[in-house]
Amino acid sequence: EPEVTQTPSHQVTQMGQEVILRCVPISNHLYFYWYRQILGQKVEFLVSFYNNEISEKSEIFDDQFSVERPDGSNFTLKIRSTKLEDSAMYFCASSVGQIINTGELFFGEGSRLTVL
Amino acid sequence: AQKVTQAQTEISVVEKEDVTLDCVYETRDTTYYLFWYKQPPSGELVFLIRRNSFDEQNEISGRYSWNFQKSTSSFNFTITASQVVDSAVYFCALSENFGNEKLTFGTGTRLTIIP
Numbered sequence: 001e002p003e004v005t006q007t008p009s010h011q012v013t014q015m016g017q018e019v020i021l022r023c024v025p026i027s028n029h030l031y032f033y034w035y036r037q038i039l040g041q042k043v044e045f046l047v048s049f050y051n052n053e054i055s056e057k058s059e060i061f062d063d064q065f066s067v068e069r070p071d072g073s074n075f076t077l078k079i080r081s082t083k084l085e086d087s088a089m090y091f092c093a094s095s096v097g098q099i100i101n102t103g104e105l106f107f108g109e110g111s112r113l114t115v116l
Numbered sequence: 117a118q119k120v121t122q123a124q125t126e127i128s129v130v131e132k133e134d135v136t137l138d139c140v141y142e143t144r145d146t147t148y149y150l151f152w153y154k155q156p157p158s159g160e161l162v163f164l165i166r167r168n169s170f171d172e173q174n175e176i177s178g179r180y181s182w183n184f185q186k187s188t189s190s191f192n193f194t195i196t197a198s199q200v201v202d203s204a205v206y207f208c209a210l211s212e213n214f215g216n217e218k219l220t221f222g223t224g225t226r227l228t229i230i231p
Contacts, residue, residue, distance in 0.1 A: 031217065033217070033218075035219075041223065042207070042221045042222060042223040042224060043153075043161070043207060043209075043219075043221040043224075044221070045218035045219060045220070048217035048218060050217075055217055056217045056218055058218065089159065091161060093161075098217065099149065099211045099217060099219065104163045104166065105163065105219065106163070107153075107160060107161035107162075107163075108160070109158070109159060109160040110159050110160065
């Protein structure tokens, strides 16, 4: 069964360092997303991406964050200068169409980021 | 603004008991979509169901059933004859109409099934 894969599963970094989280969405999907979950809290939307551009982003997704689909298969989230409060599980998701039409987001297993 | 409330933070039941997880939502849209996701201890998010605002029929899938009541803005989830494998955090989520690509999640309910 096709799945969304994320790497790394866990990354530890020093505050101020740049981090890139990678995702390989399901191959025929067109919509891509990043969500995050601070430990023990709810899952929060960061950004959605379609047709090589951001379609929606949340207040959390400030100038420190960027997304890219560099090669047609990977979908990356970059945090330019990490802060302690960026420590969280980051989930990549993809869907074949818009949520309202297709209904299902397929989530990856997450990348846990720990900022020291 | 859209909001999802899951008032039950943690629930524990003995195996084979039935359990209902509550979800109350707020939205100004007349067209919206409601979801339930399961997050087992391994951490991934597993899709369970999607329901649109025009379909108030209750749904049953095996031991799982969902009760959608627009009058009370609730979308509750019942597990019948619970099993230990049902132990997980369950999230209710809401997506509003066209142009809004995000899911707004509730804070989740941690369900523990005691053998």
